[in-house]
Amino acid sequence: MSRPKNDTFLRALLREPVDYTPVWLMRQAGRYLPEYCETRRRAGNFLNLCKNPQMACEVTLQPLARYELDAAILFSDILTVPDAMGLGLYFAEGEGPKFERPLRSEWEIRDLQAPDPNVHLRYVMDAVAEIRRALGNSVPLIGFSGSPWTLACYMVEGGSSDDYRTVKTMLYDRPDLMHRILQVTATAVTNYLNAQIESGAQAVMIFDSWGGALSHAAYREFSLAYMRQIVAGLKREHDGERVPCIVFTKGGGQWIEAIADIGCDAIGLDWTTDLGEARRRVGDRVALQGNMDPVSLFASPEKVAVEAKRVLDSYGSGTGHVFNLGHGISQFTPPDHVTALVDAVHSHSRRGLAVG
Amino acid sequence: MSRPKNDTFLRALLREPVDYTPVWLMRQAGRYLPEYCETRRRAGNFLNLCKNPQMACEVTLQPLARYELDAAILFSDILTVPDAMGLGLYFAEGEGPKFERPLRSEWEIRDLQAPDPNVHLRYVMDAVAEIRRALGNSVPLIGFSGSPWTLACYMVEGGSSDDYRTVKTMLYDRPDLMHRILQVTATAVTNYLNAQIESGAQAVMIFDSWGGALSHAAYREFSLAYMRQIVAGLKREHDGERVPCIVFTKGGGQWIEAIADIGCDAIGLDWTTDLGEARRRVGDRVALQGNMDPVSLFASPEKVAVEAKRVLDSYGSGTGHVFNLGHGISQFTPPDHVTALVDAVHSHSRRGLAVG
Numbered sequence: 001m002s003r004p005k006n007d008t009f010l011r012a013l014l015r016e017p018v019d020y021t022p023v024w025l026m027r028q029a030g031r032y033l034p035e036y037c038e039t040r041r042r043a044g045n046f047l048n049l050c051k052n053p054q055m056a057c058e059v060t061l062q063p064l065a066r067y068e069l070d071a072a073i074l075f076s077d078i079l080t081v082p083d084a085m086g087l088g089l090y091f092a093e094g095e096g097p098k099f100e101r102p103l104r105s106e107w108e109i110r111d112l113q114a115p116d117p118n119v120h121l122r123y124v125m126d127a128v129a130e131i132r133r134a135l136g137n138s139v140p141l142i143g144f145s146g147s148p149w150t151l152a153c154y155m156v157e158g159g160s161s162d163d164y165r166t167v168k169t170m171l172y173d174r175p176d177l178m179h180r181i182l183q184v185t186a187t188a189v190t191n192y193l194n195a196q197i198e199s200g201a202q203a204v205m206i207f208d209s210w211g212g213a214l215s216h217a218a219y220r221e222f223s224l225a226y227m228r229q230i231v232a233g234l235k236r237e238h239d240g241e242r243v244p245c246i247v248f249t250k251g252g253g254q255w256i257e258a259i260a261d262i263g264c265d266a267i268g269l270d271w272t273t274d275l276g277e278a279r280r281r282v283g284d285r286v287a288l289q290g291n292m293d294p295v296s297l298f299a300s301p302e303k304v305a306v307e308a309k310r311v312l313d314s315y316g317s318g319t320g321h322v323f324n325l326g327h328g329i330s331q332f333t334p335p336d337h338v339t340a341l342v343d344a345v346h347s348h349s350r351r352g353l354a355v356g
Numbered sequence: 357m358s359r360p361k362n363d364t365f366l367r368a369l370l371r372e373p374v375d376y377t378p379v380w381l382m383r384q385a386g387r388y389l390p391e392y393c394e395t396r397r398r399a400g401n402f403l404n405l406c407k408n409p410q411m412a413c414e415v416t417l418q419p420l421a422r423y424e425l426d427a428a429i430l431f432s433d434i435l436t437v438p439d440a441m442g443l444g445l446y447f448a449e450g451e452g453p454k455f456e457r458p459l460r461s462e463w464e465i466r467d468l469q470a471p472d473p474n475v476h477l478r479y480v481m482d483a484v485a486e487i488r489r490a491l492g493n494s495v496p497l498i499g500f501s502g503s504p505w506t507l508a509c510y511m512v513e514g515g516s517s518d519d520y521r522t523v524k525t526m527l528y529d530r531p532d533l534m535h536r537i538l539q540v541t542a543t544a545v546t547n548y549l550n551a552q553i554e555s556g557a558q559a560v561m562i563f564d565s566w567g568g569a570l571s572h573a574a575y576r577e578f579s580l581a582y583m584r585q586i587v588a589g590l591k592r593e594h595d596g597e598r599v600p601c602i603v604f605t606k607g608g609g610q611w612i613e614a615i616a617d618i619g620c621d622a623i624g625l626d627w628t629t630d631l632g633e634a635r636r637r638v639g640d641r642v643a644l645q646g647n648m649d650p651v652s653l654f655a656s657p658e659k660v661a662v663e664a665k666r667v668l669d670s671y672g673s674g675t676g677h678v679f680n681l682g683h684g685i686s687q688f689t690p691p692d693h694v695t696a697l698v699d700a701v702h703s704h705s706r707r708g709l710a711v712g
Contacts, residue, residue, distance in 0.1 A: 102702070163686060
C-alpha cells in the first residue's frame, strides 16, 4: 500500500510541502445533498444507513462526485460506540439521537464494558473497508469517533441537552462515577479507532463536540485527559504510512496550547479562533484544520469565495493547514455554494503557496 | 449622593482595595425563586412585569432579601430597545421572545430610528428610580442593555435562533445594511444606558450574549466596534461618582485583550476562561467578573462551595474580581444552593484577601 494519488490532505496534516491547501467539510456527506436524502429515504432511517456498509459507502462518496474534495470521511454516527455498549441508540423523528437506557445508576456504570469493535461494530469496519475499495487510490479516508466526554454527555443525558445538567451534576457530585464512564469509554474509543485504522482509515479525527461546554479546569480533567490517553494508544502507523490524528474541541480555541501537548498531529478549530494567532500559539507542534463559519455558505457564491480567501489568508503561507468549516455543514446549504468554496480554496491557495 | 454603604462591588470594578470579593448573579431575580414566580403570575405575563416599575422593583429586590448579594441589577428584558423602535416584542409561551415585525427589508432598515429613552422607555427609567429609592443606601444598582449585535440578532431573526442564519447571511451579503442596523442600535443603546445612569444606575453592563457566535474577524467589525462606540459615549461619572462599565461577550474568552482595549472598566467572562490566565492577559487595564459554571449550582451545597473556592483561587489575591456565574442562573437551581455559594464566596475571599 502506498499513499493515495492525491495525498495533499495527509501532507498538510504532517506539515510536509503541498502545492495547495487541501479541503474537506465536516458532515460533507449529508442532508444538504439531494442524492444523500434519496439514499437515506431508501435506507428507511438514519440508523439503517449507518449500519449498512454498502449504503454508508455510497453516501461517503457522494460529495466527492460533486466536488474536488481532498479527503473522504467515513459516514457514520458518533454514537455507535455507546450503542455497542448496549445503551440502545434510536432516533426520534426531528428530535435527534436518544438512548433507551441512559447511564444513571451506579451499578450500570460499574458494569459498563468497552465493546470489541471487530464484533459489535463490525458494520463500521466493513464500511471502512468497502469505502477504501471504492476510493481506490484517489483520496485518503478519514475515520472518526466522538470523544469520551462528548459520548458521556449523550450516555448520561440520554440524548441532546441544552445545559448538560444531568451529566455535569454527576461530574461535580460524583467525579468517581464520571471518571469510570470516561475511562471505559476512552478504552472503547481507542480500540474503535485502531480497528478503523486496521480496516483502512488513513487518518483519524476525534470530535469533542461538547468539550467547550466545560469550565477551563473541568475540560482538562474530564475531556482532554481522556483524549490524551486515546492519542497515546493509537496506532500511528499502518501499512508503512503514518496515520495522522486530528483533535477537534468545538469551543476549545482558548485551550489549543494544552491540546497541542497531547500528541495529536492536528487541531480542528471552530470559526471563533483566528488561524494566524492559533498558529503562533501552537508553533510547529501541530497542523491546523478549519475554520470557516458554516453559516457563511448561505451568502452569495462571490461572498463565499471572499470569506474562503479571508480564512486562507488568516493562516498565511506554508503548509500545515487543512481547510474546513468550523463545524458541520448546515442541511440548508445550497449545494452550488460548496462548489464556489472548494474552487476558491484551491485556486487562491495555489497562488498563495506558489508565492509564499 | 455618596457611594452606598456596601460599595464593595464598585470598589472591585474600579480595582480599589476590598475586604472580600463581592458577588452578584446574572439573572438573580428570576424563575428559580418562588417569590418571583408569584409576582410574575400576578403580573399576568413577563412583559407586564418588565413594564410595571413597581413590580420590576419588587422582583429586583427579592434576591437581596434572601442572599447577601453585593449588587442589585435592574429587572428588565434585553429587548426593550428594539421594542421601543417599533418591532413589536411579544413572548409566545415556552418559545422565548419574538418580534411581530422583524427587520428584513431595506426600506425598514433605512427607516430605523433610535428611540428617545425618556419617552419610549420611560417605564425602565421609572423602575431604575423606584429601585434606587427602595435600595436606599444599601448596595449599588446595575443598569444594563443588550449589545447592538445581540439586539440585531433578535431584530433580524425575529426571535431566538440556533444558527443565526438570517442575520449572518445579511452580514456576509449586505454588510452595508448590517452596519446601518448596528449604527442606529449603538446610538439607541448609548442613549438608553445614559438615561439609566441619569435615573440612578451606579454601574452599567452590556450583554453581548451572541457575540461568541461570530468569527474572530466578524466579531471585531460587527460587535466589538459598536460596543467601543457605546463605551466612548457613556457618562462615566454621575453625582460625583464614577459609573463603571462592564462588557460581557459570552464565548468571548479568546478576545479579551481586544475587549479590554475598548475602554470598559471590567470584562465579564463565561466559565470556559481561566480567571488567572485572563488576568495575566489583560494586566491591570480592567477588572474581571465571573465565572462559575451556572450548572455547577446543581451539585450539593458542599460541592458548590468547593467550586466557588476554585473560581476564587483561579483569580488569586488582590482586588479587581467580582464573583458571578459565567451565564444566567438556571430556572431549575435549588435556591438554598445559592445561599451556599454566596456564603462560600464571602468567607473564602475574606480569608484570601486578608492573607493576600
